[in-house]
Amino acid sequence: xxxxxxxxxxxxxxxxxxxxxxxxxxxxxxxxxxxxxxxxxxxxxxxxxxxxxxxxxxxxxxxxxxxxxxxxxxxxxxxxxxxxxxxxxxxxxxxxxxxxxxxxxxxxxxxxxxxxxxxxxxxxxxxxxxxxxxxxxxxxxxxxxxxxxxxxxxxxxxxxxxxxxxxxxxxxxxxxxxxxxxxxxxxxxxxxxxxxxxxxxxxxxxxxxxxxxxxxxxxxxxxxxxxxxxxxxxx
Numbered sequence: 381x382x383x384x385x386x387x388x389x390x391x392x393x394x395x396x397x398x399x400x401x402x403x404x405x406x407x408x409x410x411x412x413x414x415x416x417x418x419x420x421x422x423x424x425x426x427x428x429x430x431x432x433x434x435x436x437x438x439x440x441x442x443x444x445x446x447x448x449x450x451x452x453x454x455x456x457x458x459x460x461x462x463x464x465x466x467x468x469x470x471x472x473x474x475x476x477x478x479x480x481x482x483x484x485x486x487x488x489x490x491x492x493x494x495x496x497x498x499x500x501x502x503x504x505x506x507x508x509x510x511x512x513x514x515x516x517x518x519x520x521x522x523x524x525x526x527x528x529x530x531x532x533x534x535x536x537x538x539x540x541x542x543x544x545x546x547x548x549x550x551x552x553x554x555x556x557x558x559x560x561x562x563x564x565x566x567x568x569x570x571x572x573x574x575x576x577x578x579x580x581x582x583x584x585x586x587x588x589x590x591x592x593x594x595x596x597x598x599x600x601x602x603x604x605x606x607x608x609x610x611x612x613x614x615x
Contacts, residue, residue, distance in 0.1 A: 430570045438486050438566065456516060458541070459509050460484070460491035461502060461529060463521035466546045473545070479561050480520045480543050487569025491518060499528045506532035514538055518568060522546015523594070531591040534578055541568040551594045 460480065464473050477493070484491050496502045506529040509517050517533065518541035519526050526542060533540055543564045544552035551557075555576065558564045581590045 427570070427572060430572060431566065434487065434566055434570045437488075438569070454488075455485070455490035456488055457514075458484070458489050458491045458516035458518050459505075459514055460493050460518045460520060461496055461505060461525070462493060463496040463502075463519075463525045463545075466520075466522045466525065468547055476545055476561065477520065480545075480565065483562050483565035484518070484568065487565050489516070489518070489565075489569055496521065496525055499524065502528045503532050505529075510536050510538050516541060516568075518543060520545055523548055523551050526551055527591070527593060530578070530593055534591065539573050543568075554594050 462473075462477050462480070464470070464477075466473065467476075481491055481493065494505050496505075502525055506517060510532060515537070516539050517529065519529050520543040522544070523546055525546075526540075526544075530540055542552050542555070542557045543561060544557060544559055545561070549559060552559060552564075555574075558567060576593065579592045581592065
């Protein structure tokens, strides 16, 4: 087909318009990315300021162990779901629980402790808390328990707080949640919230849907991930 043919000229014109639209959209995407990076930087800077202010408020509370109320004398009520089998050193989890509860109070949060006995029980506990109108649900556990609970909070007004005490803590790492208990509790006490993406998996073999918040794998990748976690937990 010669470029002098009417059909060829029409195709070329369509191609040029499509290329122009593509360049314009690519430019818009790049501009939006630059703006998003700027906003992320400003968000990080604001969180540094929040952390500094929270540290100032927490310092006098730490000095007066018997007075763990917030600056205005009020404690924020929350449910703390604790997994006693999380992490490599399970024998230390009783001490970890006490530290989590104490650190939360220092940062203005009074937590009602619930213990996870199974994934099904954790999901039921989270769903019940949401039904009660609970505002803050804190999970001190690893990725599995956090994922179970987070799935029950999708589409609700309940905020999820994370204290990572698991083996891998992949979700906490990806979200920038501190891996030490004190800093994680301070972050919760600061009060900033974010909306995150969730993935949904549906199988024709089951009526139930599964959610994931960090990554998902199938086939050999899924087998390797489970095997790796089992190895790490035995380490």
